[in-house]
Amino acid sequence: xxxxxxxxxxxxxxxxxxxxxxxxxxxxxxxxxxxxxxxxxxxxxxxxxxxxxxxxxxxxxxxxxxxxxxxxxxxxxxxxxxxxxxxxxxxxxxxx
Numbered sequence: 451x452x453x454x455x456x457x458x459x460x461x462x463x464x465x466x467x468x469x470x471x472x473x474x475x476x477x478x479x480x481x482x483x484x485x486x487x488x489x490x491x492x493x494x495x496x497x498x499x500x501x502x503x504x505x506x507x508x509x510x511x512x513x514x515x516x517x518x519x520x521x522x523x524x525x526x527x528x529x530x531x532x533x534x535x536x537x538x539x540x541x542x543x544x545x546x
Contacts (some may be wrong), residue, residue, distance in 0.1 A: 454469055456458060464468040467495070470507055476523065479523045479524060480522065480523075480524035481514060481524070481525045481526065482523070482525065482526045482527075483525050483526060483527045485527060486515070486527050486528065486529035486530070486533045487526050487527065487528070488529055490519040490521065490524055490526055491524070492519060492521055492522040492524065493521075494519055494521035494522070495521060496519075496521070497517035497518060497519060497520060497528055498517060498518040498519075499514055499517045499518075499528055500511050500513065500514040500516075500518075501514075509517065509527060513528075515527050515528055515530060516528075525531075530541045
C-alpha cells in the first residue's frame, strides 16, 4: 500500500509549473553557449544564472556566465561588462 501511495505521489509531482525546470534534465535541449547573448534565439531575454551577492551593496558581486533561458531551457552564455553594451539597445547592429 505504501509503495502504491509513493508511486502516485511521485508521478503527480513530476511536472514543475515553470516549463524551463522540466527541461533542465533534457539532454536534447539547445546549446547556444560560446558567444555572449542578450536575447535567447527563442526571443526571450530572461536567464537563470548562478550568482553570489555582495553583502555590502546587496548586488550580484560575481556570477557564472553559463545561463539557461527561462522560456525554452536552452543553454546560453550570458554577457559580462567586458562584452560592452547591448547592441540592440542603441540600434547599433554593426557591432553584432
